[in-house]
Amino acid sequence: MTKHKIAVLGGTGKSGTYLVRRLLELEIPIKLLIRNPEKHCFTNPLVEVVKGDARDYNSVLDLIDGCHAVISALGQPKGEPPISKDASKNVVNAMRKNNLKRYIVVTGLNVDSPFDKKDEKTSYATQWMYENFPDATKNRQEEYAYLTTQEGVDWTLVRLPMIIQTEEKHPVQVSLENCKGDKISATDLADFLIAQLDNESYIQKCPFLFSV
Numbered sequence: 001m002t003k004h005k006i007a008v009l010g011g012t013g014k015s016g017t018y019l020v021r022r023l024l025e026l027e028i029p030i031k032l033l034i035r036n037p038e039k040h041c042f043t044n045p046l047v048e049v050v051k052g053d054a055r056d057y058n059s060v061l062d063l064i065d066g067c068h069a070v071i072s073a074l075g076q077p078k079g080e081p082p083i084s085k086d087a088s089k090n091v092v093n094a095m096r097k098n099n100l101k102r103y104i105v106v107t108g109l110n111v112d113s114p115f116d117k118k119d120e121k122t123s124y125a126t127q128w129m130y131e132n133f134p135d136a137t138k139n140r141q142e143e144y145a146y147l148t149t150q151e152g153v154d155w156t157l158v159r160l161p162m163i164i165q166t167e168e169k170h171p172v173q174v175s176l177e178n179c180k181g182d183k184i185s186a187t188d189l190a191d192f193l194i195a196q197l198d199n200e201s202y203i204q205k206c207p208f209l210f211s212v
Helices: 016-025 057-064 084-097 120-132 134-147 186-198
Strands: 006-009 030-034 047-051 069-072 102-108 154-160 162-164 172-175 183-185 208-211
Touching (some): 006 057, 016 030, 016 186, 047 057, 069 084, 069 186, 084 102, 084 134, 102 134, 120 134, 134 154, 154 186, 172 186, 183 186
Parallel strands (some): 006 069, 030 047, 069 102, 102 154
Antiparallel strands (some): 172 208
16 A cells, blocks of 8 residues: 555545545545635644645645645535536646646546446436536536546546445445446545555546445
8 A cells, every 4th residue: 555645635525534534544644735724623744734726726736746646536616616627637737747647536427438338327317417517517527528638647537426424334346337326435435546546457447436
């Protein structure tokens, strides 16, 4: 398991808090990009906080400096313009400036890949997202399209069903074609994301991860 410093976006969010907890349990040093660090108290010496926004390139550049890889657990902030594509563009550009290659990012099951064989339930969930959250859903798809054009970046886009905020662990399954489950434990997700730091199986791929 790598012990190099990891840059984390979305570390105070729904799944990000579990990711941060697991990284620290494994004694992996991290840098966190946080908009309002005064609202959070991190006393662990393995944590370095960078104040800033993922939409701001200089903030992301500051975050990535000195890190070995990047994990993004960014969600869509309520009432704000879509963030996913802009954040990934900033991350990729900052990574290139710092000669980094590994970028692991979470997204929804609504993202389509040319290799998909989505069943009726997953296809319906995708359509539902487009009907109810069209801008954010389209932006997630554009993020994927952008990443597929970025040569030299070892990205992995992890597609997820509903995230359950729990420390419980369950058997999980990974598929490049379809999401056969309707939920994933935030703890299982954190473990999977961390495992990808040393796993090349899903480089430049977008696996579904779900509980079984």
